[in-house]
Every structure is written in C-alpha cells, then in structure tokens.
Amino acid sequence: MSMGRSNDEVRYARTAKEATNMDSNRKFALALDLVDLDRQEPNRNRRESRYFWDELFTLVPAAGFRAIELPYQPKWDFGGRSGVPMTNYAVTTKYGSVAGFRDAMKAKGIERIATVAFSPLLFASAPTEVYFGAFAHFASEALRFAAETGAESLVVTPTPPVGILESTHGEASVWSREFLKRTSDLLDRLALEARTTGVLLSLKSEFWSLLRGDRIDTFLSGLDGALADIDTAHLRIGGLEPAARIRSLSGRIGSVHLTDTAFVDSGSAWRAVNPEFPADRPTQVFRDIGLGDVDLAGAISALDDASYRGWLVCSCRQTRDIYRAMLRARAFLDGIAAKD
Amino acid sequence: MANLRFSHMSHWKTIPYKTIPNFRDFYYEDKSNAAYYSDWDRILRYHAATGYEGIEVAPWDLADMLPLFGTLKEFAEFAKERGVAVSGMFHGAEGSHDPAKREEVLASSRLDVDRIVEMGGQHMNTCPDSNYFGVGPLSREQVRYAAATLTEMGRYAESKGVRIGLHNEFFCAINKENHREFIESTDPRYVHYCLDTAQIAIIGEDMVKFYDDYHDRICTFHLKDTASPKLPDSVRYAKDVEIQDDGTRWFWEPGEGVLDFKSLWRSMKKHGFQGWVTVETDGTPDLLASMALTTYYLERELGPIYR
Numbered sequence: 026m027s028m029g030r031s032n033d034e035v036r037y038a039r040t041a042k043e044a045t046n047m048d049s050n051r052k053f054a055l056a057l058d059l060v061d062l063d064r065q066e067p068n069r070n071r072r073e074s075r076y077f078w079d080e081l082f083t084l085v086p087a088a089g090f091r092a093i094e095l096p097y098q099p100k101w102d103f104g105g106r107s108g109v110p111m112t113n114y115a116v117t118t119k120y121g122s123v124a125g126f127r128d129a130m131k132a133k134g135i136e137r138i139a140t141v142a143f144s145p146l147l148f149a150s151a152p153t154e155v156y157f158g159a160f161a162h163f164a165s166e167a168l169r170f171a172a173e174t175g176a177e178s179l180v181v182t183p184t185p186p187v188g189i190l191e192s193t194h195g196e197a198s199v200w201s202r203e204f205l206k207r208t209s210d211l212l213d214r215l216a217l218e219a220r221t222t223g224v225l226l227s228l229k230s231e232f233w234s235l236l237r238g239d240r241i242d243t244f245l246s247g248l249d250g251a252l253a254d255i256d257t258a259h260l261r262i263g264g265l266e267p268a269a270r271i272r273s274l275s276g277r278i279g280s281v282h283l284t285d286t287a288f289v290d291s292g293s294a295w296r297a298v299n300p301e302f303p304a305d306r307p308t309q310v311f312r313d314i315g316l317g318d319v320d321l322a323g324a325i326s327a328l329d330d331a332s333y334r335g336w337l338v339c340s341c342r343q344t345r346d347i348y349r350a351m352l353r354a355r356a357f358l359d360g361i362a363a364k365d
Numbered sequence: 366m367a368n369l370r371f372s373h374m375s376h377w378k379t380i381p382y383k384t385i386p387n388f389r390d391f392y393y394e395d396k397s398n399a400a401y402y403s404d405w406d407r408i409l410r411y412h413a414a415t416g417y418e419g420i421e422v423a424p425w426d427l428a429d430m431l432p433l434f435g436t437l438k439e440f441a442e443f444a445k446e447r448g449v450a451v452s453g454m455f456h457g458a459e460g461s462h463d464p465a466k467r468e469e470v471l472a473s474s475r476l477d478v479d480r481i482v483e484m485g486g487q488h489m490n491t492c493p494d495s496n497y498f499g500v501g502p503l504s505r506e507q508v509r510y511a512a513a514t515l516t517e518m519g520r521y522a523e524s525k526g527v528r529i530g531l532h533n534e535f536f537c538a539i540n541k542e543n544h545r546e547f548i549e550s551t552d553p554r555y556v557h558y559c560l561d562t563a564q565i566a567i568i569g570e571d572m573v574k575f576y577d578d579y580h581d582r583i584c585t586f587h588l589k590d591t592a593s594p595k596l597p598d599s600v601r602y603a604k605d606v607e608i609q610d611d612g613t614r615w616f617w618e619p620g621e622g623v624l625d626f627k628s629l630w631r632s633m634k635k636h637g638f639q640g641w642v643t644v645e646t647d648g649t650p651d652l653l654a655s656m657a658l659t660t661y662y663l664e665r666e667l668g669p670i671y672r
Contacts, residue, residue: 063379067402067652070376075610105496105536107605118605150428192432298432302381307391307403316395345397 050329053358054092054139055085056282056340059350062109073108075119079133081347086134088351089358093130094140094338095174097167099159100147113170123173139336140280141171142180142229149185150193153204161211165218172222177336178280179224180254181215183208183244186233188298201235209247216250225335227279229254232263232290233300239265245277252279255328256340257319258286258311263295267324276331283324283354284340285317286310301343311343313350315357322361367672368638371663372419372452373412373656374587374645375426380405383433383443402653405433405440409447411653416660419452420444421490421643424477441484452641453488453585454481455532459495461514462507462538474518478527488585488641489522490532490559491515493539493547498604500538508543512550519555528584530559535567535596535615536606544568548582557584561645563616566594566624568601573628580636587645588659590622591615614648618655620662627670634671 060081062069071077085093098111107118110126120126127138145160164181171179184190184204187197194200212228219226228251230241238260245251253274257267259282271278288294288310294303301310314321325337339358344350382404385391392400401407412420422430427437434440441451456477460466474489481489494500494511503511519529531548533539539547548558560583566572576583593615600606607615619626644663646655 064381064403066650067378068376068647068649069378070608070614070648071612071650073608074612076612105498105605106608108608108610119610299381299429304382304433306387307382307385307400309394309399313395345395345399 050334051325052092052139052336053090054094054137054336054338055088055090055351055354056094056096056142056338056342057111058094058096058142058340058342059344059347061342061344065345065347073106075108078108078110079129082130082133082135084348085351089355090339090351091135092137092139092336093135094142094180094336094340095138095176097141097143097163097170098147099163099166113166116170123170127174138171138174138176140178140180140338141167141174141176142182143167144182144185146182146185146189149189153194157207157211161214164211164215168215168219168222168224168226171224177225178227179219180227180229180280180282181212182229182231182234183212183241184235186231186298186300187235188233188296188300190235191296192298197235205235205244209244212251213248216248220250225279226251227254228252229256229282230259230263231256232259233295233297237295238263239270239273252277254278254280254282255324256282256284257321257324258284258317261319262286262288262290262310266320268320268327271324271327271331271333274331276333278328278331278333278335280335281328281333281337282340283314283321283337284342285312285314285319285321287312287317309343309345311341313341313344314339314354315360316353321357322364325361369672370418370452370641371416371660372421372641372643373417374421374455374643374647375423376645376647377402377408377652379426379429380408380433381429405430405443406447409444409449411656413448415653415656416664417449417644417656419450419641419643421452421454421488422484423455424457424480427480437480437483451481451484451486452643453486453490453527454484456489456491458491458493458511458515458518461494462500462503462511464510467514470514471517471521475521478522478525481527482525487526487528488530488559489527490530490585490587490643491518492534492537493531495538496534496536497538497540497602498536498606501540501602503538503543505543505546508539508547509550511539512547515556516552519552519557523555528557529555530557530584532559532561532587533564533568534607535564535601540601541569541598544570548579553582558582559585559587561587561589562624562626562629563589563591563622566591567596567615569595572624573632576629576632577636580632580638583638585640586642588619588642589645589647590617590619590624590626592617592622594623616646616648618646618649618659618662619644620666621658626667630667630670
C-alpha cells in the first residue's frame, strides 16, 4: 500500500472506530442500493416492512461496515407505503424524525450515513417541466436529508440514461444542449444550497449518461462547488480505466463508489432505454465486488496516492443476494488489506 | 366450457427482459434463480403452466413494459402466443370525492380504459378513492360525489366494452361505514363490482353474504384469503397500514386463511357466475409457489363444487 499503513491499521479501520476515525486514510461504507426492490426478487412486499430494514441494519455491521450510503428514492413518498427508509417522509413516519432514524441505526452499530445518493430517474419519462421541477424539489430534499443525517456528501446523478430521454424527447443532438444547460442551472443552485449545509455535492458519471466518461469534466468546470464521483464500473464500461481517471482528476474527487463489472459494451448498450439490462444478451452488468474484472486495488491505490480522504462506498447494485454481496465486499476488502 | 376463467394479478414488480435467449449462460453468471423471473417469456409461461388463462396487469407496470414491447398490443399478442390473455388492469381513482380533481380523475380513467382496450382486456378493477388516512371520514356529499365520478368513468368504459369493477381496499376512504351506500349511489348500468374476497372480509363484511346481496353487480373477483377478517377501525384507518412493520400479512393464498370459499363457490354456482376470477397473492415471498398452491386448491377443493 502506497501510504505505508500496516495491516493492523487497515483492519482496525473497519471496526467500530472506522466510521468516525478521521485518522484512518480509508473509510469504507456500504451502499444500500444492494437492495433492489424492483428487480431482485419477485414481489417486494416483505421488503417494504420495517422489520426487514431493522434486521438489515443489524447485519450490515456484522459484515464489517459501520457506515452506509442511503439512496434517496422519492418513489417511497407515494402510495401509502413508508416502510422503505429512503425518504424523509418514510423515515419520519417510521422513526419519528431523521434524528430518531440515525439513533436507531447507531443502536444497531451503524455509526454514520456516509453519503446520500439521488437520481432523477423516476421522473425521466415525464414532460420536461415536470422532470426539472421534480428533480429540483427532490434533490433539494435529499440535500436537506443528507445534512440532517450528518452525511459527508450528496451524490447526484446529473442525467438519466440517454436512451430513456431519447424515447421521450427524440434524438439527443436536438435537445441535449438545452437539457444540459437547464441541468447545469439546477445543479448550480443545488451547489449553492449545499455550501450552506456543509454537505459536499458530487456528480456521478454513468456509462449511459449524457455526461458519461470524462464528458462530465466540462460540465463540472461550469459549476461552482461540485466535484466528481468516481464509479469504477461505470468508468470501466465507458472506456476509462479508474486508476488513470483518478490520477487525471488531480484531487477533484468528491466521492467514490467501488463497483465491479465484467461487462463490455461492444455496441451501443449505453444508448438503450434500459442499459442496465442489455436486451440482446441479458447479463448482470454490475457484479458483486470482487467478481468482476475491474482493477479495484489499483483504483484504491490511486486514491491513496491522490490523498483522497472521503468515503469509499462499496456498491453491489445488481446483486442477486443482498447478504452474500455484503460478505463478498467484506472478503474483497479483507483481501486488499492483507496485500497492503 | 368452463364457467370460470382464472387470471393472475401481476405482482412481479419490474420484469427487465422480454426474453432471455441466453438462459443457460445467464444462469451460470451467478447461479442464482434470477434467470427464472427476469423475463416476460417465462413469467407468462408460468401462468399457462399453472392453469391461469389470464393476467391482470397494473398501471405502474406499464412504464417498464412499453420499452420492451413497443406497444401494449404487442404485449398482449406476446402473452396470447403463450396461452395467456390480458383480463384487465387495476386502476386507482384517487381523489374521486374531490370536485377539484374530477377532470384529472376522469382523464386518468379514460387513459387506462383505452390501454385496456388496446390489450384486449375486459375489466378495469378500480379502487374508488384515496386512502382513508388523511382523507376520511368522507361526508355523505363526498361519498355521493365520488359515486357520480365513478359513474361517469363507467359510462366511458362501458362505451369501450370495458367494465369498471369497484375494488375496495380495506384502507380506502370508501370503507365500512359508507361502502354499501357508495355502491348503491353508482349507476348499475355503468359501474360493476370486483369482489376482492379478503379486502371485503377485512373491512368487516361477510364475503358470502356480500356476494349474495350484490351478485348482480359483481362482474369479476380478486380472489385471496385472509387470516384477519373484521379488522378494527383503529387499524384500517391508520397511516400507511397496507404494509405492516412486523411483516404481518393481510393476504394469503385461498385455503391458507380463514375464509369460507366453499360456500362462496356454492353461491357462485347458484347465481351462475361466469367470467374472469383473478387470483391475487400480494404479500407472498414466492409468487410462483403461490400460483401453484392456489391452482391446486381451485382444482381439488373448489372445482368439484363449481368450475
């Protein structure tokens, strides 16, 4: 390991003190996007109950993670179902307040909500005015939620998949310039709001996005106060090696997602309506950490070299098995630590 | 020819693929059962294999179905090739008691009727109003306004060959104290009833008596069991009550709860019911097992009474 820490130090960093120990160079969190309520199992009713999440919050620390990323999903504000603690409404309904939710998680051994993630995907097919209105409203709500939970950063997906947008608006070349301008204006306002809360605003570059790969750099340069997210699998599928990308950003990194893949987009999967599920050849695009072929160790080393001090969020967003995914991520991190 | 045709309510959530042509390779990626419930091809084959001639879809499924099939007609044809018809679609008439929402409610209803027509369906099973919490109790005027809205919805549906079947959720603003008044305030020429056996029982009605009383209005069923009939008002009217914190299930497969389906079947025989019966197993952790379990019950326990 380039920073010269001992194995004991690294192992220590995943125990109780890990979540708040700012002396540790690496801080690992687990993204709760590993619970996919739409596709992971037939029917999701039991996972809409609080008991499911309360047990999950007990098992996350058992897998060695004491910090999480919470996906902020406005979907759970609608339909009279508040058991999925992924919005302010759901959390306050079930835990009384955001503070109550934070306390409940602490009692289970989760010390921190490290990051909050927000994507406007839910509104992608809506008319333009509805899309931008909902994006602004819920991104701001997610930011306030992040601040109240003490999260370090809000990770925002700046555009839904190109394919979904094209299915609604037509060929991207016709509308993308104006769309990105409005997105930039919206995120500029969000960045301003973020500065008042102390939450870092970080933008995610997904391989299916209008801002895929390093296209996000120009976009970011026009924003004051937003940094880049590193998502290793997205970068890899988009044709960029994560370690090289990390070096090229020269410290302008706001958040990191360790994700794995073996998927190669040999055609135009990135432009499909549902790029996470390639129609011509179904495959698990995002593998559990350690089961793909992304050089995650190289990415972590590059982050060390860049003196990155933020959270490294382990994401297994397409896992077939929530609990195996947590343990696979832990096994992978232990393997990295053993080699350091 | 059978009097009863069985359909199954889609609670599969998002099905990401139309077909999985590389089924074996897809399986080997993680050797999980994901390959078995990720495409419509196999989901529909499960329907046919377990005795369901129909599928009832939900409007919240459509955004994910359309990119896969292009049009709803294509979906219906794809299903038909696998021996499954679209029996209808669920619909929610949220805010039907509110004059300010009338046009929105009617427009949404017309849109869904047109979608059902495109799929060749017959039924639009409709929750008549918003959830009770935050809305109820409704005044008599509001109940009558909601009934008039549903009648207007039904007039359009009937003109398109679709039957609106009132589908009362046990947590709906239309509830025990105004349920029958509401039904009787709608125009029977345009508004019919989808008897959800468990929901009715949880509200506090006797399922069999209700069927006997309203058999001439009942055009279809949502068939499911419950182990908790006659829930108190304090539970039914609570916030976000449909999904319980401790995982308590309101709904079970027919035969796994306490409802008297054999008496219902005898009554259906007496009144000569003919048409779609949609089995609904929301709450199950295993839809395919629930489908098979229910078919066994329908065939072996109820079939000898009426089929």
